[in-house]
Amino acid sequence: MLAAFAIGTASAQPAPEVPLPPIRDLETMVVSGIQPGPGLWKVRKGEHTLWILGTVSPLPRRMEWESREVEQAIAQSQELIEPPAVRIDTDLGFFGTLALAPKAFSARKNPDGQTLQEVVPPDMYARWAVLKRKYIGSDRGVESYRPILAAMELYQEAIQDVGLKQGGVVWPVVEKLAKRHKVPRTQTMVTVMIQDPKVALKEFRSARLQDLDCFAKTLDRLESDLGTMRERANAWAVGDLESLKALPYTDQNEACLRAAAESDVLRKRTRDIEGQVAARWLGAAEAALSKNMTTFAVLPMRELTRPDGFVARLKAKGYVVEEP
Numbered sequence: 389m390l391a392a393f394a395i396g397t398a399s400a401q402p403a404p405e406v407p408l409p410p411i412r413d414l415e416t417m418v419v420s421g422i423q424p425g426p427g428l429w430k431v432r433k434g435e436h437t438l439w440i441l442g443t444v445s446p447l448p449r450r451m452e453w454e455s456r457e458v459e460q461a462i463a464q465s466q467e468l469i470e471p472p473a474v475r476i477d478t479d480l481g482f483f484g485t486l487a488l489a490p491k492a493f494s495a496r497k498n499p500d501g502q503t504l505q506e507v508v509p510p511d512m513y514a515r516w517a518v519l520k521r522k523y524i525g526s527d528r529g530v531e532s533y534r535p536i537l538a539a540m541e542l543y544q545e546a547i548q549d550v551g552l553k554q555g556g557v558v559w560p561v562v563e564k565l566a567k568r569h570k571v572p573r574t575q576t577m578v579t580v581m582i583q584d585p586k587v588a589l590k591e592f593r594s595a596r597l598q599d600l601d602c603f604a605k606t607l608d609r610l611e612s613d614l615g616t617m618r619e620r621a622n623a624w625a626v627g628d629l630e631s632l633k634a635l636p637y638t639d640q641n642e643a644c645l646r647a648a649a650e651s652d653v654l655r656k657r658t659r660d661i662e663g664q665v666a667a668r669w670l671g672a673a674e675a676a677l678s679k680n681m682t683t684f685a686v687l688p689m690r691e692l693t694r695p696d697g698f699v700a701r702l703k704a705k706g707y708v709v710e711e712p
Contacts, residue, residue, distance in 0.1 A: 425624060425625065425627055426624055426627045427457065427629065428440060428441055428457060428458070428461060428712060429692055429709070429710070429711060429712060430709070430710040431673070431677065431699065431702055431708070431710075432707065432709075433677040433707055436677050436678070437681070437682050438673060438676060439461040439465070440684075440685045440686070440687055440692065440699070441558070441562070441684075441685070441686050442687055442688070442691075442692040443558050443624070443686060443689060444620055444632070444689045445554055445555065446552035446553055446554050447552060447621050448551060448552060448621050448622070448625055449551050449552055451557060451625050453557055453625070454561070458561075458565065458684075461682070461684050462562070462566055462571055462684050463569045464682045465569075465571050465682045465683055466680040466681065466682060467684070468562070468573045468685070469574050469669070469672050469673060469676060469683060469686075470574060470576055470685075470686070471559070471576070471686045471687060472576050472666075472669040472691075473576070473577040474665060475577055475579045477579055477581055495589055495592045496532075496537050497533060498533070498534055499595070504531050507535065508603060509600075512600070512603065512607065516538070516542070516607060519546070519607065522546075523542060523545040523549055523610075524545050534597060534599060535597075535602065535603035536597060536599035536602045536644055536647055536648065539603045539606035539640070539644065540644070542606065542610065543609075546610050547614075547617070550614055552618065552621055559686065566684075574676070576665075578661065578668055580658045592651070595651060597647050597651050598651075601647065602640060602643040602644035602646075602647045605643045605644075609640050619631070619635055620632060620635050623635065624689075632689065632693075649661040649662065666701075669687075670701060673685065673698070673702065677707065687699070
């Protein structure tokens, strides 16, 4: 409370009222410093236990993650199951791949030299222009990119501007702990080997991708979800699982992965990448639950919470699932 005091005779005039500044909402602050992260999910088969750490992305850039619960679980484990991932590789080796770099760079651009404005609908481009001006600035090079690659560039710039980052927070710590406690690791990455990279690059340069859904969902997320991203990152950092579940989750990555996986270039050279990823991780998890007393794994939080996620599939097979 503010009080005005008049010193002097009874005839002193009261101090004039000072107008208060208007109340305004402040943007959500991103946490920093050492944070514990969320509790662990538990999947059981008899006496055998699989501990799972759920992760979200992006996370606070200035956060250090440290969890005693995770270290204890890893120290007791006979195996660490790595997160699911996809890698596209060639059999050319480092120098052979390096020689293809100029062609790979040119493959980032739209076929026939078209600009982004020429390949996306006008209303979508208008939204892109606003966000590009805000997060990228005047760089014209990105205007020649395919929609999927322009969207990725915009997303990276935007999350960096709001104090978040895509990776490098959780997994390096888990790797270090596994090394410290001599826990063997099981890779679940699906590698798509391109046997004819020169031909594949030539095809890709002239191919059109069905990537407008990826582009649109990225714009949606940056227009409406940046604040929620900060809240979600904060909730993960402090271990607030209820808030993590309650916050809406929009993920453009699935649409972008689908656009790449369903391109003619990859469809001719592999099949059902998403199905392969699920089969590889679930196979590793079931094998570990059969042979190990204790196993540790890392999964995206969406695979722990969605009705058709990896953990829901384990539960449907009869495994006992316990939330933190």
